[in-house]
């Protein structure tokens with residue numbers, strides 16, 4: 001065995017530099033595990049094809065019409081389900097003792113989470129980009145053009161960021177990734193299906209409509225449609241941002257507490 | 263730096279305790295580890311080894327007690343402590359999806375190495391740990407021995423004052439085990455204090471200058487391996503039977519003659535028991551012969567660390 005000694009220590013890095021390293025790790029994960037994207041986009045692609053061609057005509061007169069309604073919503077759904085995978089990733093990391101190493105380093109203690117967020121944003125943008133491209137190929141035409149699409153992606157990222165906290169907290173609390181997934185999907189299914197993503201709630205019974213109209217998923221979807229078609233109002237945007245802002249304010253401190261505890 | 267007191271100690275702990283619900287995982291442990299020493303914590307499954315080490319590595323808060331690591335108080339200066347330590351946990355603390363080199367580069371950057379400096383540090387460590395050929399393989403494709411070496415290399419990005427190694431050789435084959443031992447000795451040779459846990463008595467015996475034996479969260483003995491052996495009793499009588507089916511009968515006889523617990527090993531049909539004097543030993547052997555139990559072999563000697571452990575904990579070790 002040769003020499004491993006390191007006499008001179010480098011100067012202590014900044015918080016930002018720590019966070020960027022974890023962001024870099026998230027990017028490397030994409031390089032090494034590209035199949036994770038497959039998991040992320042397969043379901044939304046199937047949904048898009050199924051709803052557009054099978055139900056689209058019945059729901060909106062023609063598949064082409066329906067696509068205009070459905071694409072903004074399926075993007076919201078994609079981001080919601082993506083967040084579950086990030087919670088699973090965290091739970092896996094914690095189970096393996098990798099975070100013990102991070103926690104025993106003299107680094108900014110929140111930097112690993114900053115890295116997770118970078119990974120999440122990348123996932124949202126890449127998966128969203130793939131779904132949108134397929135939508136465009138099938139005939140989706142956002143009236144607000146490029147700017148509308150960019151605006152809607154900015155909203156998606158904010159919503160994903162808010163959702164991300166839920167799954168970071170779950171990932172910190174639950175050490176079995178499969179349980180995180182089960183809890184995540186069970187909680188998301190009613191939110192996603194009892195929303196205005198797939199159908200206009202007009203034909204739903206009153207009690208369900210009452211829920212659908214305040215469901216944050218619906219509020220986000222409405223704002224997404226507005227951004228893409230150009231008719232968005234400030235009120236719609238504001239309502240879409242309530243949930244992500246509230247989640248961040250409540251769950252960021254919880255995350256810190258859970259992480260420091262033990 | 264003062265020459266006396268706890269300043270010369272790498273680790274100085276008093277009354278450390280941690281409970282999980284009703285379970286006292288660590289129940290008031292004192293520890294003094296001099297700088298530059300290899301110090302082993304020996305104990306069976308669930309003794310509290312990992313919990314003790316996690317507290318010293320700032321990963322778990324003690325419920326009671328105080329400790330300082332390289333002169334920094336654990337409770338009030340955890341970030342200072344982190345700057346002086348590195349820990350290789352019981353379960354690989356590596357990113358399985360990344361390559362070995364990427365793992366080290368990531369850690370080097372977290373320590374503050376930049377760009378090329380980080381890559382050079384990673385390559386240097388890969389070479390030192392004979393991992394250059396596997397540098398661009400994902401860690402999930404590494405063998406157990408390679409993984410362990412990388413895990414230790416990952417703890418040496420900057421040379422730590424204290425290196426914590428939690429069961430560094432569990433699950434390794436004899437060759438990989440020897441190579442990890444060699445690295446641990448080389449580290450200690452360069453001045454790093456090594457605190458390691460192990461369930462293997464021979465590992466503690468081979469590597470460590472001092473050993474603490476813990477069981478049920480308490481320290482039940484501490485000293486050099488020689489001191490531990492001496493404390494257990496000078497004489498151990500070992501007998502091997504011709505007929506293994508009479509093992510129990512022989513054990514009962516020895517127990518009644520010598521008044522001490524007998525350790526059995528069924529495979530070799532051998533028994534071991536403390537004998538205070540050679541006269542006691544002779545009488546016990548005579549009793550076996552009177553009962554018609556034939557001996558293949560017998561000897562009187564100082565106890566092995568296994569036997570020390572047994573007499574301290576009342577448990578046999580496999």
Ligand SMILES: Nc1ncnc2c1ncn2[C@@H]1O[C@H](COP(=O)(O)OP(=O)(O)OP(=O)(O)O)[C@@H](O)[C@H]1O
Pocket residue numbers: 282285287305306307308309310311312313314352461
């Ligand atoms: N996070 C935890 N929650 C509850 N109990 C725990 C926790 N960690 C450890 N324990 C319990 O505390 C006791 C000591 O565990 P510890 O892991 O420190 O033992 P150990 O000596 O390292 O054992 P091993 O040789 O199996 O690694 C065990 O009974 C264990 O079940």
Ligand SMILES: [Mg+2]
Pocket residue numbers: 311312313352428
């Ligand atoms: Mg352990």
